[in-house]
Amino acid sequence: MQFGIFSVSDVTPDPTTGRVPTENERIKAMVAIALKAEEVGLDVFATGEHHNPPFVMSSPTTYLGYVAAKTSTLELSTSTTLITTNDPVKIAEDYAMLQHLADGRVDLMMGRGNTGPVYPWFGQDIRTGIELAVENYALLRRLWREDVVDWEGKFRTPLQGFTSVPRPLDGVPPFVWHGSIRSPQIAEQAAYYGDGFFHNHIFWPKEHTQRMVEFYRRRFEHYGHGAADQAIVGLGGQVFMRKNSQDAVNEFRPYFDNAPVYGHGPSLEEFTSETPLTVGSPQQIIERTLGFRDYVGDYQRQLFLIDHAGLPLKTVLEQLDILGEEVVPVLRKEFAALKPPHVPDAPTHASLVAAAGGARDATVHAPADDVTGRAPAEAAEEVEP
Amino acid sequence: MSNDTRALAVVSAGLSNPSSTRLLADRLTTATVAALHERGITPTVEVVELRQHARDLADSLLTGFPNASLREAVDTVTGADGLIAVTPIFSASYSGLFKTFFDVLDKDALTAKPVLMGATAGTARHSLALEHALRPLFSYLRAVVAPTAVFAASEDWAGSGGALHDRIVRAAEELADLVAGRPPAAPADPFDDPTTSFEELLRRS
Numbered sequence: 001m002q003f004g005i006f007s008v009s010d011v012t013p014d015p016t017t018g019r020v021p022t023e024n025e026r027i028k029a030m031v032a033i034a035l036k037a038e039e040v041g042l043d044v045f046a047t048g049e050h051h052n053p054p055f056v057m058s059s060p061t062t063y064l065g066y067v068a069a070k071t072s073t074l075e076l077s078t079s080t081t082l083i084t085t086n087d088p089v090k091i092a093e094d095y096a097m098l099q100h101l102a103d104g105r106v107d108l109m110m111g112r113g114n115t116g117p118v119y120p121w122f123g124q125d126i127r128t129g130i131e132l133a134v135e136n137y138a139l140l141r142r143l144w145r146e147d148v149v150d151w152e153g154k155f156r157t158p159l160q161g162f163t164s165v166p167r168p169l170d171g172v173p174p175f176v177w178h179g180s181i182r183s184p185q186i187a188e189q190a191a192y193y194g195d196g197f198f199h200n201h202i203f204w205p206k207e208h209t210q211r212m213v214e215f216y217r218r219r220f221e222h223y224g225h226g227a228a229d230q231a232i233v234g235l236g237g238q239v240f241m242r243k244n245s246q247d248a249v250n251e252f253r254p255y256f257d258n259a260p261v262y263g264h265g266p267s268l269e270e271f272t273s274e275t276p277l278t279v280g281s282p283q284q285i286i287e288r289t290l291g292f293r294d295y296v297g298d299y300q301r302q303l304f305l306i307d308h309a310g311l312p313l314k315t316v317l318e319q320l321d322i323l324g325e326e327v328v329p330v331l332r333k334e335f336a337a338l339k340p341p342h343v344p345d346a347p348t349h350a351s352l353v354a355a356a357g358g359a360r361d362a363t364v365h366a367p368a369d370d371v372t373g374r375a376p377a378e379a380a381e382e383v384e385p
Numbered sequence: 386m387s388n389d390t391r392a393l394a395v396v397s398a399g400l401s402n403p404s405s406t407r408l409l410a411d412r413l414t415t416a417t418v419a420a421l422h423e424r425g426i427t428p429t430v431e432v433v434e435l436r437q438h439a440r441d442l443a444d445s446l447l448t449g450f451p452n453a454s455l456r457e458a459v460d461t462v463t464g465a466d467g468l469i470a471v472t473p474i475f476s477a478s479y480s481g482l483f484k485t486f487f488d489v490l491d492k493d494a495l496t497a498k499p500v501l502m503g504a505t506a507g508t509a510r511h512s513l514a515l516e517h518a519l520r521p522l523f524s525y526l527r528a529v530v531a532p533t534a535v536f537a538a539s540e541d542w543a544g545s546g547g548a549l550h551d552r553i554v555r556a557a558e559e560l561a562d563l564v565a566g567r568p569p570a571a572p573a574d575p576f577d578d579p580t581t582s583f584e585e586l587l588r589r590s
Contacts, residue, residue: 130586134586135587138587203448222578262447265443266448266452271448
């Protein structure tokens with residue numbers, strides 16, 4: 001099972017000091033957090049994508065490319081990549097490039113995005129969100145799997161004879177998850193392709209997660225990708241930990257009370273009982289997290305949200321220390337002991353390459369250069385003495 | 386069809402206790418139950434007092450989901466075969482508490498659901514708020530609203546009460562006809578296997 005963290009990249013004032021980080025500080029903090037995640041032994045770091053303040057992460061592959069260069073084992077992912085408002089051609093190109101630079105340590109989570117104005121800013125309409133997700137993803141898959149694509153759809157300029165470069169590393173596209181809180185159509189999409197399904201599992205009661213995951217598993221089996229319990233499931237989660245449970249509650253409360261999403265509403269205690277949020281000792285985090293399995297079954301990826309609502313970098317790094325030293329090693333052992341052998345791990349580049357029968361270079365050598373009209377081989381001959 | 390049952394939900398947005406809003410809601414409920422009995426139907430009745438959910442409703446606006454206690458109220462109304470909805474009139478319209486409850490319902494929760502509207506206020510001058518505020522709200526939610534809406538001003542609770550009584554009975558008969566005229570509610574489950582295949586979704590795009 002993979003463990004990691006995911007960030008929404010918010011720039012939020014620290015409610016205990018009133019201090020607001022600059023964008024630059026937040027961006028550098030997100031780098032420090034990702035590097036620390038690898039250092040403490042986590043498997044995955046995923047970043048959100050946003051195109052409006054108070055968020056900084058408009059350009060995930062630039063950021064992830066930088067993190068890739070400074071890490072060696074960390075799987076780089078997204079939470080989510082906007083499949084609705086991004087051009088699928090650009091997603092194909094950007095993430096294939098990242099995949100090469102990161103030596104395959106890349107997967108993606110597709111999401112629709114819930115910020116209304118982002119759609120018109122990028123020339124789309126939120127009311128067609130599901131259709132956009134369906135069409136754009138179908139194109140993205142072809143761009144990664146077919147060297148030359150002829151394509152026509154409803155939302156994007158048609159393509160004739162288009163080759164998305166670079167071709168996926170070793171001829172194997174990155175693994176894709178689909179994230180949705182409550183749209184069965186997206187769980188259906190994930191099941192149809194045999195892709196992974198990720199539930200945010202932070203803001204809403206567990207019943208929503210349970211129903212979405214059950215549906216995805218049932219449809220995964222329906223489409224013939226394996227038994228329902230072999231479907232690839234990821235969950236979010238939100239934690240704050242201190243050695244003593246009461247210290248965790250006291251320290252986190254002002255951040256909770258003023259958090260952009262749910263602040264000034266329910267109490268920390270009410271939200272903890274209504275949603276998967278867990279604030280307490282490492283042991284409490286371990287017990288609650290192991291309990292997720294009771295309503296989603298054996299799953300493959302657990303990501304925690306730990307760096308939002310204005311929490312200072314120092315605190316976030318301490319949280320990572322606790323996760324890495326006290327929480328994740330226990331979870332790893334316990335989950336592994338519970339998992340039956342026929343339940344697969346989350347696919348990685350290595351496992352996908354193996355499943356494809358080995359690595360192959362997928363480079364497409366163009367027959368002729370558009371500018372000179374000459375094939376690269378001819379041009380090479382001319383310059384040789 | 387003497388064994389027919391239907392579920393009746395009653396939403397009362399009265400704030401005081403006892404409240405004249407709840408009093409009107411109870412009168413409407415009693416009359417509707419009697420009218421349904423006449424049609425061979427035995428209804429169950431569940432009352433949702435919004436006052437008890439005032440904080441739940443504010444939380445739900447912020448978090449985007451109803452907590453366990455509010456969820457029960459939402460499910461009661463969503464799953465009902467008929468709804469009696471009664472609010473005090475505040476500042477020329479339904480109360481904010483009343484509106485918030487209908488704001489947090491799923492947008493399809495009241496589609497085709499028979500609804501009887503009632504309202505209370507200090508004087509009869511507020512009575513048309515039922516027609517100008519509540520009826521458009523329920524039309525927007527695609528409910529089927531009984532033609533007679535019942536308004537009770539303070540003065541209506543005095544005297545022989547003939548006029549208020551007649552309106553209550555007429556409205557209850559109308560609601561009973563609407564409820565008896567449609568099959569018991571069977572809310573669609575979004576997690577049933579889809580009727581449209583994914584291939585079809587793909588072709589549409």
